[in-house]
Amino acid sequence: MVLMKYRSILFDLDGTLTDPYPGIKNSIKYSLEKFRIFEEDDSRLKLFVGPPLEKSFMEFYSFDKKTAQKAIEYYREYFSEKGIYENTLYDGIENLLRELNGRNAECVLATSKPLVFARKILAYFHLNTYFKDVMGSGLDGSFTEKEDIISHIVKKHGINKQDAVMIGDRIYDVAGANKAGIDSIAVLYGYGSKEELEIESPKYLCASVADLLKLLTGEE
Numbered sequence: 001m002v003l004m005k006y007r008s009i010l011f012d013l014d015g016t017l018t019d020p021y022p023g024i025k026n027s028i029k030y031s032l033e034k035f036r037i038f039e040e041d042d043s044r045l046k047l048f049v050g051p052p053l054e055k056s057f058m059e060f061y062s063f064d065k066k067t068a069q070k071a072i073e074y075y076r077e078y079f080s081e082k083g084i085y086e087n088t089l090y091d092g093i094e095n096l097l098r099e100l101n102g103r104n105a106e107c108v109l110a111t112s113k114p115l116v117f118a119r120k121i122l123a124y125f126h127l128n129t130y131f132k133d134v135m136g137s138g139l140d141g142s143f144t145e146k147e148d149i150i151s152h153i154v155k156k157h158g159i160n161k162q163d164a165v166m167i168g169d170r171i172y173d174v175a176g177a178n179k180a181g182i183d184s185i186a187v188l189y190g191y192g193s194k195e196e197l198e199i200e201s202p203k204y205l206c207a208s209v210a211d212l213l214k215l216l217t218g219e220e
Contacts, residue, residue, distance in 0.1 A: 006183070006216065008159045009100060010150060012168030013111035013118055013136075015049050015190030017093050018125070023083030024048055031074035037061065049191040050170035052112055052137070052144040076139075084117055089125050090189065092209035097130035099213060108157070109134040110149050110166065133157065146176025154180060165203070167212070168192075174200035187212060 014020040025045045032039055039045060048056045053075060057068040100107055107130055111118050115136030122128040135153050137143045143152065150166055153159065166177035169190025177184035178200055186202035188194055189209065197205065206212040213219075 005218070006105070006163055006165045008106050008108065008157070008164040009216070010108050010110040010153060010164065010166045010177075010182075012050075012166075012170070012173050013109060013113055013121065015169035015192070016167060016173075016187055017090065017109075017127070018121065019088045019090060019190075020086075021046060021049060021191075023079060023086030026086060027075045027079040027083040030078040031071045032061070034074045035067075035071070046191055050112075050168075051172055054141070054144070079117070084120060085124060087121060087124075089127075090209055092213070094125075094127065094130075096209055096213050096216075097127060099217065101130055103217065105216075106132045106157070108132055108153050109136070110146070110153055111136045112144050112146060112149065112172070113137065114139050146172045147179040150176050150180035150182065154182070169197075171196050171200055174202045177202075185212065185215065 011017055025042060028045050028048055029039060047060060053072050054068045057063045057071045063071060097107060109118060109122065109131050113136050115134065116139065118134055118136040122131065122134065135149050143149050154161060154164065161181050164182040165185055166173055166182055167185045167187060168174065169187045170192040174184045174186050174197055183203040185204045185206055186192065186197040188205060188207045194205065204215055206215055
């Protein structure tokens with residue numbers, strides 16, 4: 001049995017496979033407190049789920065580039081020890097990956113999270129065996145744009161763009177897929193709103209992991 005349409009399936013991590021908010025929130029608060037900033041509005045910190053950290057610190061707290069880089073260093077102090085594990089797997093994700101593997105799909109992780117952390121998270125949830133490859137950003141700031149990550153994966157594995165799809169929960173995933181020339185599926189159970197995601201016109205929208213499985217396999 002094979003997939004109805006896509007053979008190469010690229011997955012975002014945060015907000016798509018796992019709910020990372022508690023760890024990200026606590027890591028950001030730890031970092032901000034180093035600058036004597038005490039954020040009381042936790043909902044504001046949800047905006048950090050998805051985009052590169054540097055961009056978020058600069059946009060939401062008006063940090064210049066140098067200050068944002070220092071904020072990232074503080075963020076990683078907490079995240080590398082505690083925040084990385086303050087994370088939960090969305091219901092149905094492991095079954096989804098198992099089903100896709102069973103249908104000869106090639107799954108690749110495509111995240112702007114640093115590669116070293118992405119690998120640890122997959123191993124923590126015992127998901128690493130489902131992925132042909134894992135691509136993330138470098139701690140030096142390289143490969144933070146989703147378009148670059150997707151394009152690198154396509155080139156590295158000689159993927160036919162017509163057979164590939166990017167799955168993610170934020171506008172950056174959809175925009176990156178569009179720029180890289182592959183289809184996208186935007187999931188609504190993560191951290192991007194329907195209004196945000198529709199700006200970049202994803203090929204499909206899925207409300208749940210169960211819906212995502214049905215779409216990819218063509219089964220009701």
